[in-house]
Amino acid sequence: MKFGVVVFPGSNCDYDTFHVLQNIMGQETVFLWHKDPNLKNVDWVVLPGGFSYGDYLRSGAIARFSPIMTEVKKFAQAGGLVLGICNGFQILLEAGLLPGGMLRNKNLKFLCQHVYIRIENNKTAFSNAGKKGQVLKIPIAHFDGNYYAPPDLLAELEKNNQIVFRYCDEQGQMTEEANVNGSLHSIAGLMNKEGNVCGMMPHPERASEKILGSEDGKIIFQSMINYLEKKMGTRKKKKVTATRPAISSLPPIIGSF
Amino acid sequence: MIDEKILADHNLTHEEYDHIVRLVGREPNLTELGIFSVMWSEHCGYKSSKVYLKKFPTKGKYVIQGPGENAGVLDIGDGLAVVFKIESHNHPSYIEPYQGAATGVGGILRDIFTMGARPVAVLDSLRFGPLDNPKNRAITDGVVSGISGYGNSFGVPTVGGEAYFHECYAQNPLVNVCCVGLAEKDKLFFARAQGVGNAVIYVGAKTGRDGIHGATMASAEFGKETEHKRPNVQVGDPFKEKLLLEACLEAMAKNLIVGIQDMGAAGLTCSTTEMAAKAGTGMEINLDLVPQREAGMNPYEIMLSESQERMLIVAEPEKVKELQQIFNKWDLDAVVIGRVTDDGQLKAYFHGELVIDIPVKAVVDLCPAYRRPTKVPSFIRKISRFHLPEILSDLNEVFLKLLSSPTIADKEWVFRQYDHMVQVNTMVLPGADSAVLRLKGLKKGLAMTLDGNSLYTFLNPERGGQIAVAEACRNLACVGAVPIGVTNCLNFGNPEKPEVMWQFKEAVEGIAEACRQFDIPVTGGNVSFYNETEGKSIYPTPVLGIVGLVEDTSTVPSPGFLAAGEAIVLLGENKEELGGSEYLRVIFNLEKGQPPALDFDLEKHLLECCRQVIRQKLIRTAHDLSEGGLAVALAECSFHSPKKIGFEVKLTDPIRTDALLFGESQSRIILVAKEKNVKKILALARKLKVKARVIGKTGGRKMVIWHRKKKVVDQPVDLGYNAWKNAIPNYFEVKKD
Numbered sequence: 005m006k007f008g009v010v011v012f013p014g015s016n017c018d019y020d021t022f023h024v025l026q027n028i029m030g031q032e033t034v035f036l037w038h039k040d041p042n043l044k045n046v047d048w049v050v051l052p053g054g055f056s057y058g059d060y061l062r063s064g065a066i067a068r069f070s071p072i073m074t075e076v077k078k079f080a081q082a083g084g085l086v087l088g089i090c091n092g093f094q095i096l097l098e099a100g101l102l103p104g105g106m107l108r109n110k111n112l113k114f115l116c117q118h119v120y121i122r123i124e125n126n127k128t129a130f131s132n133a134g135k136k137g138q139v140l141k142i143p144i145a146h147f148d149g150n151y152y153a154p155p156d157l158l159a160e161l162e163k164n165n166q167i168v169f170r171y172c173d174e175q176g177q178m179t180e181e182a183n184v185n186g187s188l189h190s191i192a193g194l195m196n197k198e199g200n201v202c203g204m205m206p207h208p209e210r211a212s213e214k215i216l217g218s219e220d221g222k223i224i225f226q227s228m229i230n231y232l233e234k235k236m237g238t239r240k241k242k243k244v245t246a247t248r249p250a251i252s253s254l255p256p257i258i259g260s261f
Numbered sequence: 262m263i264d265e266k267i268l269a270d271h272n273l274t275h276e277e278y279d280h281i282v283r284l285v286g287r288e289p290n291l292t293e294l295g296i297f298s299v300m301w302s303e304h305c306g307y308k309s310s311k312v313y314l315k316k317f318p319t320k321g322k323y324v325i326q327g328p329g330e331n332a333g334v335l336d337i338g339d340g341l342a343v344v345f346k347i348e349s350h351n352h353p354s355y356i357e358p359y360q361g362a363a364t365g366v367g368g369i370l371r372d373i374f375t376m377g378a379r380p381v382a383v384l385d386s387l388r389f390g391p392l393d394n395p396k397n398r399a400i401t402d403g404v405v406s407g408i409s410g411y412g413n414s415f416g417v418p419t420v421g422g423e424a425y426f427h428e429c430y431a432q433n434p435l436v437n438v439c440c441v442g443l444a445e446k447d448k449l450f451f452a453r454a455q456g457v458g459n460a461v462i463y464v465g466a467k468t469g470r471d472g473i474h475g476a477t478m479a480s481a482e483f484g485k486e487t488e489h490k491r492p493n494v495q496v497g498d499p500f501k502e503k504l505l506l507e508a509c510l511e512a513m514a515k516n517l518i519v520g521i522q523d524m525g526a527a528g529l530t531c532s533t534t535e536m537a538a539k540a541g542t543g544m545e546i547n548l549d550l551v552p553q554r555e556a557g558m559n560p561y562e563i564m565l566s567e568s569q570e571r572m573l574i575v576a577e578p579e580k581v582k583e584l585q586q587i588f589n590k591w592d593l594d595a596v597v598i599g600r601v602t603d604d605g606q607l608k609a610y611f612h613g614e615l616v617i618d619i620p621v622k623a624v625v626d627l628c629p630a631y632r633r634p635t636k637v638p639s640f641i642r643k644i645s646r647f648h649l650p651e652i653l654s655d656l657n658e659v660f661l662k663l664l665s666s667p668t669i670a671d672k673e674w675v676f677r678q679y680d681h682m683v684q685v686n687t688m689v690l691p692g693a694d695s696a697v698l699r700l701k702g703l704k705k706g707l708a709m710t711l712d713g714n715s716l717y718t719f720l721n722p723e724r725g726g727q728i729a730v731a732e733a734c735r736n737l738a739c740v741g742a743v744p745i746g747v748t749n750c751l752n753f754g755n756p757e758k759p760e761v762m763w764q765f766k767e768a769v770e771g772i773a774e775a776c777r778q779f780d781i782p783v784t785g786g787n788v789s790f791y792n793e794t795e796g797k798s799i800y801p802t803p804v805l806g807i808v809g810l811v812e813d814t815s816t817v818p819s820p821g822f823l824a825a826g827e828a829i830v831l832l833g834e835n836k837e838e839l840g841g842s843e844y845l846r847v848i849f850n851l852e853k854g855q856p857p858a859l860d861f862d863l864e865k866h867l868l869e870c871c872r873q874v875i876r877q878k879l880i881r882t883a884h885d886l887s888e889g890g891l892a893v894a895l896a897e898c899s900f901h902s903p904k905k906i907g908f909e910v911k912l913t914d915p916i917r918t919d920a921l922l923f924g925e926s927q928s929r930i931i932l933v934a935k936e937k938n939v940k941k942i943l944a945l946a947r948k949l950k951v952k953a954r955v956i957g958k959t960g961g962r963k964m965v966i967w968h969r970k971k972k973v974v975d976q977p978v979d980l981g982y983n984a985w986k987n988a989i990p991n992y993f994e995v996k997k998d
Contacts, residue, residue, distance in 0.1 A: 013500070013504055013507075013591060013592065014414065014504075016416025016503065017416075023701065027701075039590075054416060055414040055500060055503075057500065058414070058498070058499075058500030059414070060500070113406075113677075114409050114678045114679075115678070116676075116678070116679060116680045116682060145413070145683065147413075210682050210683075213685070215688055215699055217688075
């Protein structure tokens with residue numbers, strides 16, 4: 005199976021996501037350049053965090069017009085699997101692949117900190133490796149993560165079990181304090197009705213190694229791998245080993261001219 | 262044509278002007294004068310500081326590049342190099358806090374990636390006026406937002422730093438930004454215009470009229486009116502900087518670049534003249550080809566603009582096309598504006614006319630150096646002696662008050678606005694003694710810290726400088742790191758005042774001595790003079806940025822208590838030293854006395870002892886003692902504890918109780934260990950001639966300290982934690998009625 009990480013010019017979690025998918029989860033991973041209308045036959049698309057095109061306008065508002073997004077939309081509409089993390093979530097909202105929108109955080113400040121989220125629905129492609137009600141420690145880092153949707157839409161999201169993750173405290177209780185950015189219904193992550201597109205504000209790639217304080221983020225990536233393995237049958241896995249990790253601070257050559 | 266007024270506007274003296282005429286061989290025109298004025302400004306030319314900066318040790322086994330390049334470079338093995346430097350952006354941040362601070366970050370990032378390194382961490386040292394004043398709050402808020410806005414978007418984690426609040430910074434906030442980058446050792450790039458005939462290429466953002474004379478502005482004190490200086494501040498575009506980073510690193514990886522320099526202070530002027538001077542070549546450029554944001558710019562404006570996110574590259578002519586393709590891929594301009602020549606002159610054409618023709622060596626290397634007069638300030642004698650006040654009866658109250666002093670209080674309000682985790686390397690989060698980054702795929706890690714206590718330096722500049730170095734080394738030792746290189750940012754008042762110059766000289770000598778003692782080379786830094794408004798100077802504020810190497814990241818201890826029932830060991834000695842303490846300042850409004858003494862041999866042994874117990878995995882928590890002394894350090898261990906574990910400590914030292922609790926004696930570290938390891942720790946300390954003893958135990962929900970059988974501190978952890986945690990947010994919270 006093959007993962008594709010989209011690189012917008014202002015993406016800054018692209019290498020991080022690539023690193024975790026390839027070196028920690030052991031999956032074949034490729035970069036997808038924003039100007040290339042080509043998904044390179046990937047099985048899964050991840051839109052990473054960052055500031056896509058600077059985000060001086062609403063976060064993700066420009067990204068939805070990029071050539072790669074035309075492809076991602078077609079891919080999603082055909083049932084392809086898409087995960088948007090942070091800015092990736094914002095882009096999915098702007099592109100209309102997920103419902104609702106984002107407001108500035110309730111304290112009007114950028115927030116970078118560890119938060120707790122609860123798995124609300126574990127029967128999804130993004131959470132099946134966890135238990136329902138399980139509390140995960142995963143960091144957030146965003147300015148616009150205050151999820152908003154009109155009441156009827158919220159009711160529909162609840163009814164359809166589209167809410168995958170909610171902010172909670174360490175014990176799994178939903179409190180106003182734990183809902184640091186002010187999202188309605190404490191929504192931290194949600195999926196579309198069909199269940200193939202998911203967006204989440206917390207960064208699972210920042211919580212996938214013990215040395216960084218939490219490995220809970222791996223549950224999300226493992227869920228995706230489980231789902232694909234099941235879907236693709238027992239096809240032999242292509243073994244991928246870590247490549248030159250020490251120098252991974254330097255850029256691999258990405259995209260084409 | 263050049264008259265009194267023009268010279269005054271350019272901050273040049275008559276002597277300096279005569280010198281310029283001799284060097285150029287004729288009267289310079291206005292553009293040429295502007296070039297000399299910025300390059301010979303204090304900010305770029307270091308004319309008052311040069312003679313003293315020579316005292317720093319600059320060589321050592323890790324050094325690849327010392328002072329003189331865009332940043333210092335250290336060899337950390339495994340083919341990797343650390344590139345790091347600190348810069349100040351004080352003046353702009355006072356005039357326009359958001360953009361001033363943002364472009365401060367932008368500038369230092371370029372200094373790092375211009376050498377071929379990817380920036381992996383930013384730290385900042387911030388100094389503001391007291392937060393009870395709304396203007397100081399506005400500046401604090403603006404600066405923090407600016408750093409956050411730029412660094413977060415660019416995608417570099419801001420992993421640490423410090424924030425102090427003091428009246429002396431009310432009209433002169435300090436914003437010092439340090440950046441650390443990682444490069445492959447054999448793929449470093451330098452600011453040299455080598456190879457006659459090579460192309461000179463302008464890349465990045467277009468040139469506008471912003472920031473003209475920024476460097477000159479940073480080289481003069483402010484009067485009452487600073488509003489009109491607002492156009493001197495540049496405006497940052499972190500998205501463009503990110504594009505520039507990726508494009509530059511990609512071009513470097515493909516070996517398309519001969520030399521490269523960022524256009525920071527003094528923009529095109531600085532990059533052209535410095536690159537040519539360093540290579541012993543000349544340069545010829547056509548100003549009409551410089552990408553411009555607005556119409557009608559004249560040569561003076563084009564040469565002196567400090568528009569951000571620009572670089573100058575020298576490349577072989579046959580590689581220009583491929584280079585341009587890379588920059589175009591990242592949607593950036595890359596325009597050949599000239600070529601490298603062999604006559605040592607900078608020649609610039611504008612509308613077909615030769616408008617600049619000056620020797621680059623003169624501009625870059627022949628800036629006059631001054632040994633300005635120095636004089637011991639008269640206040641020094643007065644402040645060094647004083648009577649210690651009576652001990653207050655309720656030390657619990659004093660303890661809480663200190664914990665909520667903004668200088669000591671939790672800085673989470675600041676650092677949670679910074680993305681401190683991007684790039685997934687941050688092992689130790691902000692708020693601890695040092696930030697620690699793991700290096701992917703390697704056992705070792707990188708530690709870094711910024712330190713400087715300006716009250717100490719005010720009371721005794723030499724010792725203040727020494728303590729800043731020692732404190733930084735101690736912070737590094739607390740994560741098990743060996744210091745390997747120093748960068749420093751020296752923030753002072755007007756060097757034309759002999760008293761300020763004395764402070765500078767003394768502080769530099771103190772830092773130099775300490776660096777020699779600890780055997781760490783200085784690889785670069787920055788001097789910021791003229792931090793004065795309406796004749797009032799800041800306290801002398803040297804800020805030390807030190808990078809350390811952690812041999813094995815799996816041994817890095819936590820800054821907080823991890824379990825109850827563990828032994829608390831104190832390394833070092835409690836002395837009756839209260840001079841310059843946060844305790845005297847906050848509780849009695851006294852800024853007097855001598856800062857604590859520093860014994861280099863003792864400190865060296867202490868650092869070694871701390872590193873060894875960490876290496877041998879004998880402890881799980883380590884924390885150094887600084888502002889607020891022993892009581893505050895212990896409290897911080899409780900606050901950093903995930904479960905907010907308390908402690909009980911029993912002391913019998915024959916000194917005043919307030920000095921014992923809040924005195925800031927140097928060379929002390931708290932270690933926390935399981936009972937079974939205590940013997941080994943004490944034995945190791947004895948071997949290294951470091952005083953060590955068990956002073957108490959972790960556990961419970963209270964913070965308790967006994968002195969000679971009397972309970973002198975007894976507070977619930979929660980109460981102290983809330984005072985410490987909420988002190989800074991309380992100033993900013995919108996009160997709901």
